[in-house]
Amino acid sequence: MRQPIVCATMSEAVADIPDDITLLVPGFGPGLPFNLLTALYDQGARGLTTVSNGVGGAPAADGRKGLGEFVEAGRVKKVIAAFTAPTHPSRGSIVVDMVRGGTLEAELVPQGTLAERVRAGGAGIPAFYTPASVGTLLAEGKEHREFDGETYVMERAIFADYAFIRAWRADTAGNLVYRMAARNFNPVFAMGARHVIVEVEQPIVPAGEIPPDQVHTPGIYVERLVQIPPDGYFSSGRMPAATTEPRGSR
Amino acid sequence: MRQPIVCATMSEAVADIPDDITLLVPGFGPGLPFNLLTALYDQGARGLTTVSNGVGGAPAADGRKGLGEFVEAGRVKKVIAAFTAPTHPSRGSIVVDMVRGGTLEAELVPQGTLAERVRAGGAGIPAFYTPASVGTLLAEGKEHREFDGETYVMERAIFADYAFIRAWRADTAGNLVYRMAARNFNPVFAMGARHVIVEVEQPIVPAGEIPPDQVHTPGIYVERLVQIPPDGYFSSGRMPAATTEPRGSR
Amino acid sequence: MTAAQRRLTRELIAATIARRLERGWIVNLGVGMPTLVSSYVHPKQDLTFTSENGVIGYAGLADESEMDQDIVNAGVQPVTLHPGASIVHHADSFALVRRGMNDVTVLGAYEVAIDGSFANWRTSTEPFDQLGGIGGAMDLAARCKQVWIAMDHTTRDGSPRLLEHCTLPVTAPRGVTLVVTDVAVVAVRDGRFVLEEHAPGFTPQQIQAMTGARLEISRDLSEIQI
Amino acid sequence: MTAAQRRLTRELIAATIARRLERGWIVNLGVGMPTLVSSYVHPKQDLTFTSENGVIGYAGLADESEMDQDIVNAGVQPVTLHPGASIVHHADSFALVRRGMNDVTVLGAYEVAIDGSFANWRTSTEPFDQLGGIGGAMDLAARCKQVWIAMDHTTRDGSPRLLEHCTLPVTAPRGVTLVVTDVAVVAVRDGRFVLEEHAPGFTPQQIQAMTGARLEISRDLSEIQI
Numbered sequence: 043m044r045q046p047i048v049c050a051t052m053s054e055a056v057a058d059i060p061d062d063i064t065l066l067v068p069g070f071g072p073g074l075p076f077n078l079l080t081a082l083y084d085q086g087a088r089g090l091t092t093v094s095n096g097v098g099g100a101p102a103a104d105g106r107k108g109l110g111e112f113v114e115a116g117r118v119k120k121v122i123a124a125f126t127a128p129t130h131p132s133r134g135s136i137v138v139d140m141v142r143g144g145t146l147e148a149e150l151v152p153q154g155t156l157a158e159r160v161r162a163g164g165a166g167i168p169a170f171y172t173p174a175s176v177g178t179l180l181a182e183g184k185e186h187r188e189f190d191g192e193t194y195v196m197e198r199a200i201f202a203d204y205a206f207i208r209a210w211r212a213d214t215a216g217n218l219v220y221r222m223a224a225r226n227f228n229p230v231f232a233m234g235a236r237h238v239i240v241e242v243e244q245p246i247v248p249a250g251e252i253p254p255d256q257v258h259t260p261g262i263y264v265e266r267l268v269q270i271p272p273d274g275y276f277s278s279g280r281m282p283a284a285t286t287e288p289r290g291s292r
Numbered sequence: 293m294r295q296p297i298v299c300a301t302m303s304e305a306v307a308d309i310p311d312d313i314t315l316l317v318p319g320f321g322p323g324l325p326f327n328l329l330t331a332l333y334d335q336g337a338r339g340l341t342t343v344s345n346g347v348g349g350a351p352a353a354d355g356r357k358g359l360g361e362f363v364e365a366g367r368v369k370k371v372i373a374a375f376t377a378p379t380h381p382s383r384g385s386i387v388v389d390m391v392r393g394g395t396l397e398a399e400l401v402p403q404g405t406l407a408e409r410v411r412a413g414g415a416g417i418p419a420f421y422t423p424a425s426v427g428t429l430l431a432e433g434k435e436h437r438e439f440d441g442e443t444y445v446m447e448r449a450i451f452a453d454y455a456f457i458r459a460w461r462a463d464t465a466g467n468l469v470y471r472m473a474a475r476n477f478n479p480v481f482a483m484g485a486r487h488v489i490v491e492v493e494q495p496i497v498p499a500g501e502i503p504p505d506q507v508h509t510p511g512i513y514v515e516r517l518v519q520i521p522p523d524g525y526f527s528s529g530r531m532p533a534a535t536t537e538p539r540g541s542r
Numbered sequence: 543m544t545a546a547q548r549r550l551t552r553e554l555i556a557a558t559i560a561r562r563l564e565r566g567w568i569v570n571l572g573v574g575m576p577t578l579v580s581s582y583v584h585p586k587q588d589l590t591f592t593s594e595n596g597v598i599g600y601a602g603l604a605d606e607s608e609m610d611q612d613i614v615n616a617g618v619q620p621v622t623l624h625p626g627a628s629i630v631h632h633a634d635s636f637a638l639v640r641r642g643m644n645d646v647t648v649l650g651a652y653e654v655a656i657d658g659s660f661a662n663w664r665t666s667t668e669p670f671d672q673l674g675g676i677g678g679a680m681d682l683a684a685r686c687k688q689v690w691i692a693m694d695h696t697t698r699d700g701s702p703r704l705l706e707h708c709t710l711p712v713t714a715p716r717g718v719t720l721v722v723t724d725v726a727v728v729a730v731r732d733g734r735f736v737l738e739e740h741a742p743g744f745t746p747q748q749i750q751a752m753t754g755a756r757l758e759i760s761r762d763l764s765e766i767q768i
Numbered sequence: 769m770t771a772a773q774r775r776l777t778r779e780l781i782a783a784t785i786a787r788r789l790e791r792g793w794i795v796n797l798g799v800g801m802p803t804l805v806s807s808y809v810h811p812k813q814d815l816t817f818t819s820e821n822g823v824i825g826y827a828g829l830a831d832e833s834e835m836d837q838d839i840v841n842a843g844v845q846p847v848t849l850h851p852g853a854s855i856v857h858h859a860d861s862f863a864l865v866r867r868g869m870n871d872v873t874v875l876g877a878y879e880v881a882i883d884g885s886f887a888n889w890r891t892s893t894e895p896f897d898q899l900g901g902i903g904g905a906m907d908l909a910a911r912c913k914q915v916w917i918a919m920d921h922t923t924r925d926g927s928p929r930l931l932e933h934c935t936l937p938v939t940a941p942r943g944v945t946l947v948v949t950d951v952a953v954v955a956v957r958d959g960r961f962v963l964e965e966h967a968p969g970f971t972p973q974q975i976q977a978m979t980g981a982r983l984e985i986s987r988d989l990s991e992i993q994i
Contacts, residue, residue, distance in 0.1 A: 166866025
């Protein structure tokens with residue numbers, strides 16, 4: 043069987059990533075590939091189009107880099123996300139400032155539509171219809187269509203150049219297992235990109251040690267695997283901007 | 293948490309199924325819910341529209357009933373399948389005879405499109421585009437559309453009244469685990485029907501015994517669970533017509 | 543002599559919502575006040591809580607000793623799991639949302655209108671600039687059988703949030719059936735607001751004065767149980 | 769004196785295909801002769817076999833002692849698994865097919881034409897009556913990087929199966945790049961058939977006589993290694 047490349051370091055895993063790529067970044071609290079993001083930050087790639095749930099909050103004290111730091115450094119061309127602004131108007135946001143200033147492009151997408159657009163890209167489905175956003179500003183300009191008396195909007199697939207993935211376990215065949223809610227977008231994003239690079243928490247085990255029935259992402263999707271070093275970033279620690287402030291709270 | 297009803301017998305599990313339902317029947321070799329099908333055969337429901345990979349072969353010696361027996365008994369109105377006729381022209385088929393005689397309706401669907409149409413139904417997606425069948429007889433009369441220079445056909449979702457599911461393990465919360473290639477259509481079909489009835493091979497375990505990360509079908513999809521009795525049908529035994537005769541063989 | 547007025551805390555709003563959840567329901571809880579609800583339900587209610595991130599069957603918020611950073615709700619708050627919980631990925635999570643598996647989603651909002659529309663993703667009426675925080679609200683609102691809103695009855699400066707029409711861009715043009723605020727429980731039915739419960743010490747007239755649309759009074763009007 | 773003619777058996781056709789699979793490829797094998805291929809490859813080829821039913825990473829056909837009824841290929845024949853195999857459901861299985869993850873699919877067929885079209889689901893030219901056996905062939909043919917066909921060179925009564933145009937309804941209007949038969953290996957390139965290998969004792973002229981379209985002769989024409 044085909045085997046992914048096991049890289050010795052995060053920087054090796056991201057070394058040849060060019061500028062101007064589209065990059066999928068999973069995570070919803072846990073499940074964020076902070077180690078790969080930090081290595082890419084150090085590598086210097088720019089002109090990124092990113093696909094993620096949110097775009098990060100305040101800088102982390104431990105030095106890890108999230109999408110927020112890429113945006114702030116002017117290395118992102120466009121963010122595609124379910125949260126492009128803090129839900130609470132009083133909180134500042136570099137994304138908001140840069141979009142208003144014309145130095146960053148944004149595309150706001152309902153979270154379920156975002157997951158489904160990448161799933162469609164990973165499934166060879168170029169477009170589909172969804173009821174989400176019908177009757178809202180987000181549906182304006184989109185193609186509408188009725189099926190069985192209900193109105194839907196058409197949404198296009200997203201297929202990216204790269205996905206960074208955060209797994210709990212992996213084997214040498216590249217099979218991945220996620221832990222609990224750290225799964226979130228990871229298995230979907232692992233299907234939706236040409237090049238899939240995975241950071242993994244547990245020591246990589248020999249092929250065959252993960253039972254075939256328990257694999258969440260088959261190894262054929264994985265191009266590179268790298269184990270998080272002992273001094274890497276292990277806990278989610280920082281919440282995405284999306285989820286720190288409750289809506290409609292006092 | 294909500295719990296499915298655990299039925300004592302197969303006949304109890306299917307007792308109130310009305311006539312004229314749409315029924316999803318998974319299975320591709322293994323994974324066929326023969327016990328529920330046999331109970332439904334005895335129950336007498338008719339006017340069925342069935343969704344499956346194939347429509348069964350010759351009658352089984354052990355008395356189990358497959359879709360072929362329902363068709364033969366005139367209890368099926370329409371079959372939706374990836375194999376509506378044997379691939380080898382010399383072999384007879386009750387489906388072929390009845391469709392030609394006007395007593396049965398058939399809809400031939402590429403296997404991937406079939407799986408995706410039910411997945412769409414289970415995902416609230418009313419329609420999607422696929423490249424499969426473009427340029428063939430099957431695409432005639434279907435809506436075509438270009439995306440990025442490639443041609444696709446639009447396919448509609450299937451959402452059924454009932455699904456019969458064959459699982460390997462289940463807990464009292466209805467969480468299901470399938471074994472190896474017996475998984476096939478099962479998790480997809482379990483999402484694509486209003487009423488999901490499950491036959492399970494292993495003794496049903498208390499909720500909590502199947503780790504959340506290893507569940508293939510969440511219990512919220514399951515309405516009824518029934519354990520296969522010791523004298524039930526355990527092995528796949530009979531291959532579907534679809535897969536018995538190689539194509540283009542001598 | 544009037545009874546002392548008592549506004550509901552966030553926790554009491556959550557508890558009030560928890561009491562109204564019906565047996566066996568599948569319930570989605572949004573970020574903020576709604577995520578508190580799972581801590582106030584009774585096991586006999588047989589509720590299944592689902593979260594956008596794919597957690598099915600979680601229980602209340604976790605305390606320090608139970609905390610697992612990989613087990614979180616839609617607000618990324620650590621929660622505990624019921625026996626029989628399961629995890630799916632984000633696309634499967636929204637598959638069940640769009641299929642309409644949720645009997646109700648409880649969300650926060652800035653505004654709710656009598657037609658059941660609500661606004662919770664953008665605080666500006668300027669032309670749309672692709673900025674906002676939608677999360678899963680539009681997917682949820684499109685297909686959950688009911689949308690319940692947990693919010694304060696008025697803005698900080700006293701302007702009503704329950705309105706004839708939303709002034710902010712809507713999250714969905716319909717769907718809200720119940721609003722629980724710090725002073726009232728209001729049903730949204732056939733294009734009308736119906737006051738069903740009031741906070742201690744608040745009269746229907748006082749609540750009407752805090753509301754931006756006509757409030758019918760339910761014949762079963764009662765005080766919110768605290 | 770001519771060498772004795774020797775037609776390839778099903779097993780030799782499979783072995784001939786196996787030799788041409790390139791290192792590291794992801795390969796789908798269809799029902800019939802194609803499913804024999806996984807028994808004839810070399811471990812050094814690092815091939816990953818995928819099957820419509822969601823099995824990723826299977827090996828050769830299982831013998832009696834290895835047989836597990838729940839581990840089968842597209843022909844529902846018991847196979848063994850490589851360490852590192854995994855299972856997905858049918859929708860995910862075709863997700864990877866439509867995404868174009870397969871470097872090649874090997875299928876059986878009734879007919880192949882010079883434009884790369886092929887027919888393998890219906891043996892009648894009557895108006896379409898919804899009867900036939902497609903399986904996953906249309907999904908596979910639409911997106912696998914190449915389609916290879918394993919079939920007999922002629923029908924039982926000697927009529928050619930390699931044609932200018934398919935006479936039967938096609939499974940896909942293009943995609944075939946290679947045909948391996950009991951007498952020849954024929955590349956399909958730029959609307960032409962190119963004879964690359966011949967079975968022992970068969971001359972290009974004899975194979976041309978069994979073929980329904982012009983056969984170019986590769987300058988590297990060789991005998992099929994048996």
